[in-house]
Amino acid sequence: MTLSPAFLDELRARTTLSAVISPHVKLLRAGREWKACCPFHNEKTPSFTVNDEKHFYHCFGCGAHGDAIRFLTDNRGLPFMDAVKELAAAAGMEVPAADPRSRERAERQATLHDVMADAQTWFAEQLDGIEGAEARAYCQRRGIGAGAIKRFGIGFAPDRRNGLRKALERHGDDKLVDCGLLIRVEDEPKKEPYDRFRGRLMIPIRDQRGRVIGFGGRILGQGEPKYLNSPETVLFDKGSSLYNIDRAGPASRQAKRLIVVEGYMDVVGLDRGGITEAVAPNGTALTERQLELLWRLDPSPILCFDGDSAGSKAAIRAATRALPMLGPERTLSFVTLPDGQDPDDLVNSGGRDAVEALLQTPEPLVDRLWRHERDSxxxxxxxxxxxxxxxxxxxxxxxxxxxxxxxxxxxxxxxxxxxxxxxxxAFEPRGQQQSFQRRGTWVRGKGFVPPEKPLEEATRTIARDSVGPIEARAIAAGLATFPDLIAEEAELLAALPFADPAAEALKQRLLDAALHQPSLDSQAVKPILAEARTASLLSEVQRGTGVVFSFNRGGADPAKSRADLKAVIELLGAKREIASAMLEAQRRMGEGDEAAVAEQHRLRLAAEDLTKRLADFSISD
Structure with missing residues (x-):
C-alpha cells in the first residue's frame, strides 16, 4: 500500500516527536530542542537532538536521522505500516484504505513537484533574458538585488500565451493544468490551454521543505489584479501555507521571533534590511491553519501590517480569528507602521534600525483589541x-x-x-463632591466604602442616589440566584447604594465573595449563602418585595431572567448618571446658560424613557 506524501506530511505535523521518543529515551530540554544520549549507539555525552518544530531527530555522533515513523521502525522494529497506524491512531487520523489508485496519486503528486521546479527554473531564465528587461528594471527600482532574486527564486513570465506551455511541453498539458500553470477553457474543449501568468514578475511560493507549490505574479505596469496567485491545486492550499516559511522557520529560531507581514514584497523588503524571519499569507486574511503554522515556530508572532485603514482592519481580523485558539503559549503581538508606509518604505527611509525600533515594543493582543474597541x-x-x-x-x-x-x-x-x-x-455637578471616587471607594475585602464626610450630607446623598428598598431587595435576591453576574457588574453595583440595609449588606457580601473568586457560580455561592448571617439577610430581602421583577418570577426561563437582571442593573446605573447630569444642567441654568435648558429637556426625556424601560421588567404582586 502506498500512502500519499500529503497524508504523511500531515501525520508528521500532527505528531509531537518528543512525545513519541520520551517513553524510550530520557530527554532533557535544551532551548527549543531536546537532548539525550543516543539510543542507536553507546555514548556518555548527549549528542542526540530532537526538534519538535522540524519534526526530526539527529545524532551528531553516529548520524542517525529521521522522523517519528523512522524512530518507530528503527528503534522499536515496527513495520512501516504498523508505525504509521500507531501514530495515526494517536493523532486521531484515519489511515487511507488500500486503493489501487493511491500509488498513482502519490506518483502524480511527486511529478507535479518536478513540474513546478521546472517552471520556476524557466521563469528565472526569462528574467535574465531579453524579454525580462522591464522586470529587471522594476527590481532595480525596488532595491531588489541579484542576491535577493536568487534567494527568493524570483523570475519573469513573458507576455505570451504559450511561452511556458511550449517550454514545458514534455510534461504535457494535463500536468501543467493540474499545477495551475495553464488555463483550460472548459466550455471550449477544442481550444488549446494557455499560460496563466503573462507579463508578470514571478515569485515562487514554497512549502516548509523548500518545494515550489505555487506562484504569485506581480504585474509590472498598470492593470488588475495587481497580484495573481496560483489557484488551489493538489500541491497548493493557500489557506494552509505561508510565503517564505521555508526560510523564515530556521531564521526565527535564531532571531527568537517571527514576523508576519501583508504581502510577498514586504517579506522581500525586510530581507533587504537584513530581517529574514518574516512570512506573509498568500493574498488573503490569516486563516486558522496559518495561525497554527505560526505558533509552531513562535508562541507570539509579531503582526507588522501597513499603517493604513486596510492594515488596521487586517490586524483586527487576525486578532479576532485568533481569540478562540489562544492559550498560555499561543498569542499574537502587533506593530503598527507609520501611516501610509509599508515595510519596504521603512527600510528605504531608515534601514534596519527604523524597523528594529518598532519591533522592540510590539503591542500585546489584549492591548490591540482594547484600543480598537475603545476608539471605534x-x-x-x-x-x-x-x-x-x-x-x-x-x-x-x-x-x-x-x-x-x-x-x-x-x-x-x-x-x-x-x-x-x-x-x-463631565456629567457631575461641579459644586458638589459627586464623582465616583468621592462617593466612595471599592476596597478589597470591604466592598464599597463611603467617603469621610458629615453624616447629614452623606444621608442626603444616599437618599437621592440610592436604589429604592423594593427594587434593592429584588436585585439582591436576583444576584443570589445569578452570582456569575456579580463580578461582571461589580463596579456598577458598588456605585449603586441600596436604600434597604439588608439588601445593601447582602450585596456587599456577594461583591466581596466575587472579588476573591471571579468565577463565582451557583455551586460556588452555596457555602456563602449558607452562612448564618448571609442566610438571614437573604431571607429578609426575599420577604414582601411588593413588586415582582421578571428575573424573580417563578418558572421563568433562567437565561432570560439573567439577561433581565443584567438589564435592570445597567438601566439603574444609567438612570443615576442622568440624575447627576440633570443636577449639573440645573446649576448651569441658574448661571444663565441657555444651552442648559435644552440639555435639561433632553435629559428629562431620557429619564422618562429609562423609567418606562425599567417598568417593562416589573409586574405587581
Whole structure:
C-alpha cells in the first residue's frame, strides 16, 4: 500500500516527536530542542537532538536521522505500516484504505513537484533574458538585488500565451493544468490551454521543505489584479501555507521571533534590511491553519501590517480569528507602521534600525483589541459605553481556554471601569463632591466604602442616589440566584447604594465573595449563602418585595431572567448618571446658560424613557 506524501506530511505535523521518543529515551530540554544520549549507539555525552518544530531527530555522533515513523521502525522494529497506524491512531487520523489508485496519486503528486521546479527554473531564465528587461528594471527600482532574486527564486513570465506551455511541453498539458500553470477553457474543449501568468514578475511560493507549490505574479505596469496567485491545486492550499516559511522557520529560531507581514514584497523588503524571519499569507486574511503554522515556530508572532485603514482592519481580523485558539503559549503581538508606509518604505527611509525600533515594543493582543474597541465609536452616552462593554465581553467569551478568557475579561473590565470613571466628571455637578471616587471607594475585602464626610450630607446623598428598598431587595435576591453576574457588574453595583440595609449588606457580601473568586457560580455561592448571617439577610430581602421583577418570577426561563437582571442593573446605573447630569444642567441654568435648558429637556426625556424601560421588567404582586 502506498500512502500519499500529503497524508504523511500531515501525520508528521500532527505528531509531537518528543512525545513519541520520551517513553524510550530520557530527554532533557535544551532551548527549543531536546537532548539525550543516543539510543542507536553507546555514548556518555548527549549528542542526540530532537526538534519538535522540524519534526526530526539527529545524532551528531553516529548520524542517525529521521522522523517519528523512522524512530518507530528503527528503534522499536515496527513495520512501516504498523508505525504509521500507531501514530495515526494517536493523532486521531484515519489511515487511507488500500486503493489501487493511491500509488498513482502519490506518483502524480511527486511529478507535479518536478513540474513546478521546472517552471520556476524557466521563469528565472526569462528574467535574465531579453524579454525580462522591464522586470529587471522594476527590481532595480525596488532595491531588489541579484542576491535577493536568487534567494527568493524570483523570475519573469513573458507576455505570451504559450511561452511556458511550449517550454514545458514534455510534461504535457494535463500536468501543467493540474499545477495551475495553464488555463483550460472548459466550455471550449477544442481550444488549446494557455499560460496563466503573462507579463508578470514571478515569485515562487514554497512549502516548509523548500518545494515550489505555487506562484504569485506581480504585474509590472498598470492593470488588475495587481497580484495573481496560483489557484488551489493538489500541491497548493493557500489557506494552509505561508510565503517564505521555508526560510523564515530556521531564521526565527535564531532571531527568537517571527514576523508576519501583508504581502510577498514586504517579506522581500525586510530581507533587504537584513530581517529574514518574516512570512506573509498568500493574498488573503490569516486563516486558522496559518495561525497554527505560526505558533509552531513562535508562541507570539509579531503582526507588522501597513499603517493604513486596510492594515488596521487586517490586524483586527487576525486578532479576532485568533481569540478562540489562544492559550498560555499561543498569542499574537502587533506593530503598527507609520501611516501610509509599508515595510519596504521603512527600510528605504531608515534601514534596519527604523524597523528594529518598532519591533522592540510590539503591542500585546489584549492591548490591540482594547484600543480598537475603545476608539471605534464615541463613548458619550450610557448606551455607547454599554456597547463597548458588551463587545469586550464577547471577545473574552470567544477564548476557549476558560482561565485565559476570565483573565482577558477581568483586564478589559478593569480598563472599562477606569475609563468610565474618567468620563463621569463631565456629567457631575461641579459644586458638589459627586464623582465616583468621592462617593466612595471599592476596597478589597470591604466592598464599597463611603467617603469621610458629615453624616447629614452623606444621608442626603444616599437618599437621592440610592436604589429604592423594593427594587434593592429584588436585585439582591436576583444576584443570589445569578452570582456569575456579580463580578461582571461589580463596579456598577458598588456605585449603586441600596436604600434597604439588608439588601445593601447582602450585596456587599456577594461583591466581596466575587472579588476573591471571579468565577463565582451557583455551586460556588452555596457555602456563602449558607452562612448564618448571609442566610438571614437573604431571607429578609426575599420577604414582601411588593413588586415582582421578571428575573424573580417563578418558572421563568433562567437565561432570560439573567439577561433581565443584567438589564435592570445597567438601566439603574444609567438612570443615576442622568440624575447627576440633570443636577449639573440645573446649576448651569441658574448661571444663565441657555444651552442648559435644552440639555435639561433632553435629559428629562431620557429619564422618562429609562423609567418606562425599567417598568417593562416589573409586574405587581
Amino acid at each position: 465609536t464615541p463613548l458619550a452616552t450610557p448606551e455607547q459605553r454599554a456597547g463597548l462593554k458588551q463587545r469586550l465581553i464577547d471577545h473574552a467569551a470567544a477564548i476557549a481556554d476558560r482561565s485565559l478568557s476570565q483573565l482577558y475579561r477581568d483586564e478589559w473590565m478593569e480598563r472599562f471601569y477606569a475609563l468610565n470613571r474618567r468620563e463621569r466628571p
